[in-house]
Amino acid sequence: MNMTHYMGLLAANQPWNLLIFMAVPVICAEILAISEIAILFTRKINGALKMLNKVTGVFAGFYFTGIFIYLMKTAYIPLTVNGEWKGWIDVVAVTFYMLGIIPFLGMALLDLGLIYRNKTDEEKLKIHAILVSIFLVVAHIAMIFGMIDPSLGSNNAGGHEMMNM
Template sequence: MEKMMTHYMELLATNQPWNLILFMAIPVILAETIAITELAILFTRNLTGGLRKLNKVASIIVGLYFTGVFVYLFINAVIPLTMNGEWRGFADVVAVGFYLSGIVPLLGMALLDMGIIGRKRTELARLKLHATFIGIFLVVAHIAMIFGMLDPSLFMMQM
């Protein structure tokens, strides 16, 4: 019996190494940079140093970058897969859905750091919200990865 892969994993495996770099490496490296600098900022309480600047720049870049990824994949993958009934079961939908849900925390961080949201909050309150956003992103990204690596036939009914 041939094993299937989710559309998430197929996307990363196709056009090597470019899709892996564009859809996984860039967002994850930026998110990890944010998470690490966020911890250092929270521990030191240095809200104006170089780490905070790096954190802010990485947040804005990844938020705007992932917005482009989201729009591209929604138009070129989600809509056609849905219209043509080509989803490969529960694991496939969860993997792609959770991957794309990363737009909420990533864009949230970018908007926060661009001063579009959270303007009336203190710097420490914004940092706490920022840390919450990166935590949410790490959770949804890992759920996407776990379900994305599954053989989607595991959740399909056998007839």
């Protein structure tokens, strides 16, 4: 079956690419989402849960920044310059994965007090929750489009092999 570059990246170098590019960011997002919900319900902006949320947000922001820089240099720019995209589905999958930098880095900067310094704790909690939500949306769009046969969205007639069931 024809794969997007997103799925090709995750399938290559097993299990390392899957762990590096999928498992670590998704586990961070899950920790952030679950702890964020608990913090929003309890309104406990101090304590172990908030610390876990903050440490995870900072770690995820810097970790994903490293992934973003690496993939920009080794994949996104070369695919664009060399015209090697497998159609619009491929572009959507990889682009939405890369867009995860915005909410993850935003959370890290917020948690480090580098942005929105003048906001109240409740306003910062709201912004943090919005950033977590944005990451979940872009990551899921990347995953969904990443699993589609990219030839369905291109003029390329190849890639329509039947899967053995």
